[in-house]
Every structure is written in C-alpha cells, then in structure tokens.
Amino acid sequence: MIRQAIIPLAGLGTRLLPLTSVFAKELLPINGKPGVEYILDECIEAGIKEIIFVISKKKEMIRSYFNNDKFYKQILKKKKDKRIKEEYKKIQKYKKMIKYVYQNSPKGTGDAVLKTQKHIKGKFFLMLLPDDLIIKRNCSKDMMSIYNNKKCSVMASMKVNRKTVNRWGIYSKKAKINKNNFFVKDVVEKPNISSAPSNNAVIGRYILTRRIFTKLKNQKKGKGGEIHITDAIRKLINDGEKFIGHSFKGKYLDCGTMNGYIKSSQEISKL
DSSP states (O other): OOOEEEEEOOOOOGGGTTGGGTSOGGGSEETTEEHHHHHHHHHHHTTOOEEEEEEOGGGHHHHHHHTOHHHHHHHHHHOOOHHHHHHHHHHHHHHHHEEEEEOOSOOOHHHHHHTTGGGOOSSEEEEEOTTEEEESSOHHHHHHHHHHHHOSEEEEEEEOOGGGGGGSEEEEEEEEEETTEEEEEEEEESOOTTTOSOSEEEEEEEEEETTHHHHHTTOOOOGGGOOOHHHHHHHHHHTTOOEEEEEOSSEEEEOSSHHHHHHHHHHHHTO
16 A cells, blocks of 8 residues: 655745745645645545645645644634634644655755655655646546556646647557546657647646665756756666556646646635
8 A cells, every 4th residue: 555645845945936946836825725735634635644745945835724723722722713723633633644865956846855765665656746736637547447446657647738748748648448548658848849749738636666776876967957857757668667647537636836736725715
C-alpha cells in the first residue's frame, strides 16, 4: 500500500500576483477554505498517512498556518466557539501528518521531488500538484486502485484543446487497457503544437516508483531552465518501466491562474 504523498509548494505563484506578493497561493481561500486543504483531504480519503510538503523559506507562512497552536488555544480560552474548535481540530489532524522539506531555489518539480528522497520509505509514492484541483471524485483514490491491481506507476490524464498542448506534458499512448486507462509510450514536456503526439495532457496526480530518484540525481535542466519530473519519467519509460495514464472522472479546476482561481471558487460553491 502507498502511504506517503509529496506536495511541492515552493513555487513563486507569479500567475496570481499581486495576491501572492504577500500571501502563499496555496493558502488563498477557495470558497472559504485554503486551497491546499482540498489536496490534503484528497490524500486522507485515498489512505495516505504521511504528507511531505516541499516549501521554501519564502513560504514559511504555510508552516505557521499548521503550527499556530498558541493562537488557537488563546482564542478558545476566551471564546467557546464550536466552529473555531472544529477548525483547530482539523488543523491539528493535518499537522500530525505533515513533514517539511525545503527547496529554496525554484529549480522545478523534479528538483522538489529529489529533495524528499531520504523521507520516502516505500517502493512507490503519490505526488499531487496543488494548482490542480479535481472535484466530484477522488482521483488519487482511483489511481491507488489501479496501482493495487497493476503494481506500476500511474499518472492522471485529461484531453485538452490541441492549440494549448504547448502548456502541458503530453502523452504518447502505447496500448489501451480499458475506457479510462492506457499504457504510456512516452511523455513530452510542452511540445510544439505541430509535433505533439496527442492532446492527452498530464495532470498533477502521479503515483511514482522511488526509482525515479536515480534519474533525478543526474537530470539536466530542461525547458525554462528547470528540472522537469517529465524528463525523468521519460528515462524510466525508456528503461522499460511501466506507466499507466488514467483519464479521471472528476472535474478539473486550474487554481494556478487568476481566472482559474476565481472560477474554482464559483464551481466549488455549487457542490
């Protein structure tokens, strides 16, 4: 069973400026609840017991948010508010599950994952990107079921507009398993529209083998000068490692842009 998850949180959040000039984007409220808590709840429901946050010194407010016991205890002494008490209990639950790793230079998702190596105990782990919310169905839980059956890496997939493929990692399919799952032949990071192998994009949910660390150690910088997890995945596929693409059934929300962030609150308020 997979019991650990990695959540990279060290990004600068420039697409959400000016809000992120003073506030961590992952703590911005989405329909009254910090965005990162939706990700945490997804992990818990999927059976995850330990969550590794990859933060930077500039994101210390994330750590403070989950470690503000003194503040809550003082408030609850003065005010017997049931809602505040329940919120504090929830934060305490999260706090017990979270470990912190630092990535102080924004070198990409691959570098963020590499920083967690000494903390990963099992053969496989879950990784979730906080900008990608998937509502109405637990994508991580469904991917866990696939992993339990196939015992290999699994990544979320979604069809995107062909004109936008240069924004995503894009799959090349090897063979169809069933209606919602396929074996991956290759993954290309932000391909040109003319050369993209499909319009099936990689979405921020991954079950990865710990063997990826051996590739990340020697991984060179890719597009944008960053170390991409996609490039390390490609090397594993070339070595014969099996990867399954999972076309999830939930609704995807992009919280990493201003328009997406606003829309996310609107969509979640309808649930």
